[in-house]
Amino acid sequence: DAKTTQPPSMDCAEGRAANLPCNHSTISGNEYVYWYRQIHSQGPQYIIHGLKNNETNEMASLIITEDRKSSTLILPHATLRDTAVYYCIVREGATNTGNQFYFGTGTSLTVIP
């Protein structure tokens, strides 16, 4: 699975959009981009995933560049409860090989009142 690079930390004002970048320049054609977050001391929580099209759900939007070498997770109206570590993970879809998700150190997002 391709490696990802994320900034270690970011701040965002409450009510504003939080844009979390992820670089995955070695991503291959059948690899998906997944985002999880971990609120302090809790188990990680799935947010969203995508292959090449932009995706949106009730939690967030995922924007993947046309060359798929980077993506951005957007929390449209950040609240204090969005303060967490956000993990960007790339792994193969359409295969059961390994079934492993490699979590890096993620981005620590702090939402400021």
Add this chain to the structure above:
Amino acid sequence: NAGVTQTPKFRVLKTGQSMTLLCAQDMNHEYMYWYRQDPGMGLRLIHYSVGEGTTAKGEVPDGYNVSRLKKQNFLLGLESAAPSQTSVYFCASRIGGAYNEQFFGPGTRLTVL
């Protein structure tokens, strides 16, 4: 529907002692995972299972054993605990196939003295 539960929530062991961590899920998921998370780091996969009666090694399997005798349970054993195994342990499960999310338990905080 309790989701993924872990027992115990906290435990303190002395070096050389053994213990078993229990993970249970009531979602009829095929795949189950054990991760560890050390301070300031992301999650690392210890072992995983793709179905009842199967287990496989992850990224950091040494010093741990696992069993999946029943589909709903995934046990993680430490035969001779070491201080290096002080960590927070997370269990996760998912339905199976390629594209679906992992559901995480609340974690077990283990300290080995």
